Amino acid sequence: xxxxxxxxxxxxxxxADIPGSxxxxxxxxxxxxxxxxxxxxxxxxxxxxxxxAQREGGIEEASVFGMGRVPARMAALANGAISxxxxxxxxxxxxxxxxxxxxxxxxxxxxxxKGQTLDEVAEAFLIGAEVAIRVGMVLGAGxxxxxxxxxxxxxxxxxxxxxxxxxxxxxxxxxxAIGLCATKASGLKSQFGTMGKPYNAGLSASTGVExxxxxxxxxxxxxxxxxxxxxxxxxxxxAPQPDLFWQDPAPEVFLFEDIKYKFHACCHGTHAMIEAxxxxxxxxGTGFEDVETLHLRTNPRWxxxxxxxxxxTGLEVKFSxxxxxGMVLRGTPTSDDKTYTDALAQDAGLAxxxxxxxxxxxxxLTDMQAEGSLTTKAGEKLSFSHDLAARLSQExxxxxxxxxxxxxxxxxxxxxxxxxxxxxxxxxxDLAGVVAGQG
Amino acid sequence: xxxxxxxxxxxxxxxADIPGSxxxxxxxxxxxxxxxxxxxxxxxxxxxxxxxAQREGGIEEASVFGMGRVPARMAALANGAISxxxxxxxxxxxxxxxxxxxxxxxxxxxxxxKGQTLDEVAEAFLIGAEVAIRVGMVLGAGxxxxxxxxxxxxxxxxxxxxxxxxxxxxxxxxxxAIGLCATKASGLKSQFGTMGKPYNAGLSASTGVExxxxxxxxxxxxxxxxxxxxxxxxxxxxAPQPDLFWQDPAPEVFLFEDIKYKFHACCHGTHAMIEAxxxxxxxxGTGFEDVETLHLRTNPRWxxxxxxxxxxTGLEVKFSxxxxxGMVLRGTPTSDDKTYTDALAQDAGLAxxxxxxxxxxxxxLTDMQAEGSLTTKAGEKLSFSHDLAARLSQExxxxxxxxxxxxxxxxxxxxxxxxxxxxxxxxxxDLAGVVAGQG
Numbered sequence: 001x002x003x004x005x006x007x008x009x010x011x012x013x014x015x016a017d018i019p020g021s022x023x024x025x026x027x028x029x030x031x032x033x034x035x036x037x038x039x040x041x042x043x044x045x046x047x048x049x050x051x052x053a054q055r056e057g058g059i060e061e062a063s064v065f066g067m068g069r070v071p072a073r074m075a076a077l078a079n080g081a082i083s084x085x086x087x088x089x090x091x092x093x094x095x096x097x098x099x100x101x102x103x104x105x106x107x108x109x110x111x112x113x114k115g116q117t118l119d120e121v122a123e124a125f126l127i128g129a130e131v132a133i134r135v136g137m138v139l140g141a142g143x144x145x146x147x148x149x150x151x152x153x154x155x156x157x158x159x160x161x162x163x164x165x166x167x168x169x170x171x172x173x174x175x176x177a178i179g180l181c182a183t184k185a186s187g188l189k190s191q192f193g194t195m196g197k198p199y200n201a202g203l204s205a206s207t208g209v210e211x212x213x214x215x216x217x218x219x220x221x222x223x224x225x226x227x228x229x230x231x232x233x234x235x236x237x238x239a240p241q242p243d244l245f246w247q248d249p250a251p252e253v254f255l256f257e258d259i260k261y262k263f264h265a266c267c268h269g270t271h272a273m274i275e276a277x278x279x280x281x282x283x284x285g286t287g288f289e290d291v292e293t294l295h296l297r298t299n300p301r302w303x304x305x306x307x308x309x310x311x312x313t314g315l316e317v318k319f320s321x322x323x324x325x326g327m328v329l330r331g332t333p334t335s336d337d338k339t340y341t342d343a344l345a346q347d348a349g350l351a352x353x354x355x356x357x358x359x360x361x362x363x364x365l366t367d368m369q370a371e372g373s374l375t376t377k378a379g380e381k382l383s384f385s386h387d388l389a390a391r392l393s394q395e396x397x398x399x400x401x402x403x404x405x406x407x408x409x410x411x412x413x414x415x416x417x418x419x420x421x422x423x424x425x426x427x428x429x430d431l432a433g434v435v436a437g438q439g
Numbered sequence: 440x441x442x443x444x445x446x447x448x449x450x451x452x453x454x455a456d457i458p459g460s461x462x463x464x465x466x467x468x469x470x471x472x473x474x475x476x477x478x479x480x481x482x483x484x485x486x487x488x489x490x491x492a493q494r495e496g497g498i499e500e501a502s503v504f505g506m507g508r509v510p511a512r513m514a515a516l517a518n519g520a521i522s523x524x525x526x527x528x529x530x531x532x533x534x535x536x537x538x539x540x541x542x543x544x545x546x547x548x549x550x551x552x553k554g555q556t557l558d559e560v561a562e563a564f565l566i567g568a569e570v571a572i573r574v575g576m577v578l579g580a581g582x583x584x585x586x587x588x589x590x591x592x593x594x595x596x597x598x599x600x601x602x603x604x605x606x607x608x609x610x611x612x613x614x615x616a617i618g619l620c621a622t623k624a625s626g627l628k629s630q631f632g633t634m635g636k637p638y639n640a641g642l643s644a645s646t647g648v649e650x651x652x653x654x655x656x657x658x659x660x661x662x663x664x665x666x667x668x669x670x671x672x673x674x675x676x677x678a679p680q681p682d683l684f685w686q687d688p689a690p691e692v693f694l695f696e697d698i699k700y701k702f703h704a705c706c707h708g709t710h711a712m713i714e715a716x717x718x719x720x721x722x723x724g725t726g727f728e729d730v731e732t733l734h735l736r737t738n739p740r741w742x743x744x745x746x747x748x749x750x751x752t753g754l755e756v757k758f759s760x761x762x763x764x765g766m767v768l769r770g771t772p773t774s775d776d777k778t779y780t781d782a783l784a785q786d787a788g789l790a791x792x793x794x795x796x797x798x799x800x801x802x803x804l805t806d807m808q809a810e811g812s813l814t815t816k817a818g819e820k821l822s823f824s825h826d827l828a829a830r831l832s833q834e835x836x837x838x839x840x841x842x843x844x845x846x847x848x849x850x851x852x853x854x855x856x857x858x859x860x861x862x863x864x865x866x867x868x869d870l871a872g873v874v875a876g877q878g
Contacts, residue, residue, distance in 0.1 A: 048653060048657055055498065056498055056512065057496070057498050057510075058510070146669075146674055147669030147673060149622075179630070180638065183625060183627045183639055183642070184625050184642055185625060186623050186624065188621060188670065188671070189669055190667055190670050194618070195659045195660065196619060196658075196660040196661055199653075199658070199660075200622055203623055213491065214491070217487045219635075221630055221634065222629045222630050222635055229586075230585075230586030230627060230628055230629040231586075234586060
């Protein structure tokens with residue numbers, strides 16, 4: 001069986017065959033994604049997308065964060081960008097990208113337009129996300145290293161499947177939708193550090209809605225847009241691994257359950273270090289002033305991403321091991337985006353601390369691991385390490401997500417968690433108020 | 440100076456520095472593009488895009504072929520696809536793609552939205568097309584051979600510049616618009632033979648409108664989306680030639696003037712052969728029944744495109760040297776799309792003739808040349824050849840374009856030529872009726 005056949009099987013997986021734990025993970029991501037969208041709705045980028053949506057107008061079928069309803073394609077574009085504006089959303093390390101921001105905007109927009117339940121939306125998202133992860137694995141690190149942004153490229157295939165499932169596409173229509181996605185999917189990593197990065201998430205989501213709707217209306221496309229000759233993989237990946245799509249692991253395993261949430265409002269590549277130092281501080285009582293030197297080892301791929309040794313802006317602090325290590329040991333909270341001001345980049349104490357930090361690449365560590373040691377002024381040497389790969393309990397996830405949510409959207413956080421807990425009774429349209437920013 | 444600096448200079452070129460002959464060429468293309476859009480507005484693909492535009496609704500600012508007005512971004516998407524539905528639009532061989540269908544929809548939509556004149560629209564199109572050609576040359580044949588569809592990829596940069604000029608972007612905004620285009624531009628050749636091919640032209644045009652509008656509203660992006668590290672060229676071309684952007688030829692030469700129109704409703708790779716055989720037939724009186732063997736030599740790149748030896752459908756006849764050679768020598772008109780029926784693919788006489796045709800690749804020929812010889816049953820050997828590169832006079836272009844237009848849109852063709860001849864007095868919005876299909 002070809003990758004495309006496996007993909008189409010997965011896209012049509014009956015609800016009865018979906019593990020409850022995977023659906024729970026999708027519901028956790030829905031909460032986190034809504035929180036990120038609400039938290040980002042006032043950002044300058046978000047205002048631009050809202051202005052575009054307002055100006056264009058049209059059928060009021062799908063909600064945009066911070067405003068009313070617009071056509072589903074536009075809502076998906078705006079919400080993808082808005083929810084990724086703060087870069088505080090979930091990450092999947094096998095996919096090498098952010099799943100919720102590229103796929104949930106498509107699923108929610110179509111779910112609202114078609115009057116479906118939130119459970120149907122979460123299920124379509126989950127299936128789409130699983131497709132995106134596996135397409136991402138086929139594309140592999142070579143795709144990412146060439147300069148493509150998997151959130152947007154592999155993400156678009158997931159958004160297409162999610163939207164296509166909610167539009168009720170036949171197997172043949174789904175194949176055409178995937179083909180249309182193949183010719184439209186795009187997104188470059190060279191946008192990082194600009195509004196182009198969150199825009200990429202919007203592109204993923206709107207490509208999904210557009211491809212799926214066009215296929216539902218009878219549009220045709222290449223027979224195998226993924227693995228076919230000069231299809232998306234052949235044109236965008238230097239060393240693709242098609243067998244990974246279904247062999248490793250078997251399709252009945254939902255890789256989506258390895259989704260990781262950000263509990264700190266900074267680059268995901270710094271989180272293992274932050275967790276390790278939080279634990280060290282809690283256990284040993286070691287503080288900021290006690291440190292003589294701090295030696296961090298991390299997967300080498302992060303060195304070009306988040307080892308900014310002298311951040312000039314609040315945004316750059318989010319990509320600075322040295323600054324963040326100081327913040328953790330000083331007790332500065334890392335979970336609230338508003339902490340990362342430009343003044344923080346000028347903090348003399350953190351600048352001095354940064355000179356004590358040595359960061360080194362270590363090929364033996366995965367990109368979810370951090371290890372290192374700290375020498376105190378008293379001459380004590382303390383080791384620290386953390387591996388983000390370890391799965392958290394549902395209780396720990398709920399605790400982390402609601403705590404983070406409170407720090408960014410206040411008391412609305414708990415109301416939103418309660419609302420989503422109603423599950424099957426809720427319709428996608430019932431979220432219009434939440435998305436609009438009305439609690 | 441970098442490619443980006445040259446590109447931004449070109450994008451801001453004052454009208455006084457634009458040669459009149461280049462503007463005339465842009466006006467010829469406007470006529471031809473409108474004819475192609477009108478001719479294609481009833482195609483199944485076109486109905487799907489019109490349905491999407493109708494369903495979404497919104498601000499009525501830009502015309503769609505065969506219907507009313509919708510938001511500019513949507514109009515650009517629909518018109519790009521509709522005008523390329525019949526594959527009868529213009530081609531530029533240095534760009535390796537179709538310029539008008541990927542760029543005029545953006546220029547007309549923004550020109551209408553901003554209440555500009557048709558001369559301003561043609562000028563913005565021309566500058567955009569020149570940018571697209573030169574970006575296409577930088578990307579080179581390696582980009583096309585990898586599987587990308589230059590009409591859509593390089594075309595999107597042209598559409599962005601055209602739309603950006605009409606939105607009145609500053610130099611800095613234009614840079615951001617180009618950066619947004621870099622992360623959005625896409626399009627695969629593996630869509631050829633499906634509705635995905637014309638859709639690619641729509642993607643080019645809508646990417647242009649979206650990127651330019653977002654930049655006008657303050658959106659930021661990568662500093663050098665074209666040649667920057669992991670920018671569009673680095674990620675999409677295996678052997679880029681950045682120096683070609685301005686060195687060969689110098690920027691004061693408008694390569695756009697080499698634009699080629701299709702006077703036959705079939706693959707452009709077959710046109711040199713068709714012109715050569717039309718001339719042979721006119722000069723020698725040799726007909727279909729007289730031929731013993733026909734030997735054609737063509738650039739090898741066309742062998743994988745238009746050497747279908749046994750077409751099964753009318754569409755496939757458009758990609759068949761053997762069938763088309765027989766049609767020309769039998770006197771079957773090649774200029775009307777409606778000629779290419781599925782029944783034509785079953786024509787016994789053409790099938791028999793096809794067995795007499797030998798097609799061979801010849802590296803010494805450019806992709807605009809065809810050469811060959813024909814042996815008659817009487818034993819006479821006649822040579823034929825044609826080179827599409829030779830520029831036609833304005834008179835010959837007008838004759839060819841209006842004749843073609845009459846064969847596809849009837850008497851409206853001459854009225855449209857007269858209307859456009861009014862030049863500067865016309866506003867882009869004055870074309871709403873023409874685009875809607877009302878004469």
